[in-house]
Amino acid sequence: MPIDLPVSWQEIHCLSKKLSSKLKASGQSWNTVIAVTRGGMVPACLVARDLDIRVIETVCVESYAHQDQSDAKILYAPENLGTGKGCLIVDDLSDTGNTFKALRKAYPDATYVCLHVKPQGKPLVDFYAEETTQDTWIYLPWEDQDFPPHIMERIGGHLA
DSSP, rough: OOEEOOOHHHHHHHOOOOOOHHHHHTTTTEEEEEEEETHHHHHHHHHHTTTTTEEEEEEEEEETTTTTEEEEEEEOOOSSSTTTEEEEEEEEEESSHHHHHHHHHHHHTTEEEEEEEETGGGOOOSSEEEETTTEEEEEOOGGGGOOOOOHHHHHOSSOO
């Protein structure tokens, strides 16, 4: 039976701070943050601010069609990033690892981070804030228009 995990805006902020703290403690530095659209955009902005990185790019990757997982397809990627050296690639979640697997082919020298990681996606992640079980379905606050009725009943119309 899948586990439901609705995440609030406040929790996103706290998880982003937790991730930033781990990145700072690593002693590494980056000059560019790359947000994986769409889920990585909010955490990427928060992490970039915490790390005082002003250059933010996006990569557009399609790996989900609703709750069905498929192979990741890169829809857009900047051409000026080379191998990704000095880049921090940020996403909300590494579930199966398909998104990061596709991006690692394009940017093998980047650092890959996310807020939530599941066991299948963990080998593709360099840093993460929180680990969940593979059968957990994470409901993120920017997706609330797509929540099923049982989640909407639990949290109301919008996450606080």
